[in-house]
Amino acid sequence: DIVMTQSPLSxxxxxGEPAAISCSSSQxxxxxxxxxxxxxxxxxxGQSPHLLIYLTSFRASGVPDRFSGSGSGTxxxxxxxxxxxEDVGVYxxxxxxxxxxxxxxxxKLEIK
Amino acid sequence: xxxxxxxGPRLVTxxxxxxxxxxxxxxxxxxxxxxxxxxxPPGKGLQWIGEIYHTGKTxxxxxxxxxxxxxxxxxxxxxxxxxxxxxxxxxxxYYCVRDPRGAVVPGFDSWGQGILVTxxx
Numbered sequence: 001d002i003v004m005t006q007s008p009l010s011x012x013x014x015x016g017e018p019a020a021i022s023c024s025s026s027q028x029x030x031x032x033x034x035x036x037x038x039x040x041x042x043x044x045x046g047q048s049p050h051l052l053i054y055l056t057s058f059r060a061s062g063v064p065d066r067f068s069g070s071g072s073g074t075x076x077x078x079x080x081x082x083x084x085x086e087d088v089g090v091y092x093x094x095x096x097x098x099x100x101x102x103x104x105x106x107x108k109l110e111i112k
Numbered sequence: 113x114x115x116x117x118x119x120g121p122r123l124v125t126x127x128x129x130x131x132x133x134x135x136x137x138x139x140x141x142x143x144x145x146x147x148x149x150x151x152x153p154p155g156k157g158l159q160w161i162g163e164i165y166h167t168g169k170t171x172x173x174x175x176x177x178x179x180x181x182x183x184x185x186x187x188x189x190x191x192x193x194x195x196x197x198x199x200x201x202x203x204x205x206y207y208c209v210r211d212p213r214g215a216v217v218p219g220f221d222s223w224g225q226g227i228l229v230t231x232x233x
Contacts, residue, residue: 001174039219041158048207048226049158054219061217092158096218100173101148103158 002027002095006104013083014112021107023076023093029056030073037097040069040078043106044089052091053078085111114138116208116224124202124231130195134208134224141189142166146211148220149182149193151204154228159204163211164191198231205229 003026013019029036040053051060053069056076066081080087088111093104120132134147141147148163162172164182172180181194195202206229210222 041220043158048223049220050223051219051221054217058217060219060221094158094220099171101160103160106157 001100002029002098002102004093004095004102004104006091006093006107008107009105010108010110012110012112013080015085016082019080019083019087019109021078021091021093021109023071023078023104025074025076025095027097028073029076029095029097031097036072036076037095038069038071038076039094039096041092041094041103042087042089043092044086047089049092083109083111087111114210114222116210116222118206118208118224118227120227120229122227122229124198124229125233126199126231127197128231130198130202130229130231131192132206132208132227132229133190133192135188135190136210137189139210139222141184141191142186144212144215146213147184147191148209148211150207150209150220150223152207152226153201153204161193161195161206200231203229203231 005024007022036056038056041049042052043049057069068079090106115137117135124130146163149161164170179196184191205226207226208224209220
């Protein structure tokens, strides 16, 4: 199985400041079609996860443009340009290049 | 708008069988998506369990393979999970999820609200 590693596992951010979460995979997630099969999910406390970013850099419907994803191969980043209070929760990366899809451990974002 | 709703017993005895059903509305289960189960032990991360296509083709996470069965009922637009020989380690919130693989927007784009299943005597 592909191993997914996120860092940091927690971060505390002042509202209005940027935040970045890294995700690395034990194997390249680059498909022959040129897409990197890496998604990001967000889970608010007490809620189900929901899709934030798919194929590394595409925002899902309704996701604010302060969220962006980048990366290729084995190293990926989720950035929040200006953190807001509603961004509190846990962020997960997930690879879908191979079965089984594997999630990272999760990164808990808190507000300072 | 697609909605997924998990249902089933919330308490299962050790060595028993965990059975859940996911009712899908707002989308046809034969519409081309794959349908997954994901679980989350209390206070922990997400773990994919397995998936099914409407034809009945399945993929399971290897660590569950001997205990897991996922099935689909196209007439009722629902799919199910059956996990045998459960232990306390199977205590988790279980989510059913839609994966419109190959669609313009791939990814686990719709999740049920989740159901907490506790394994305890």
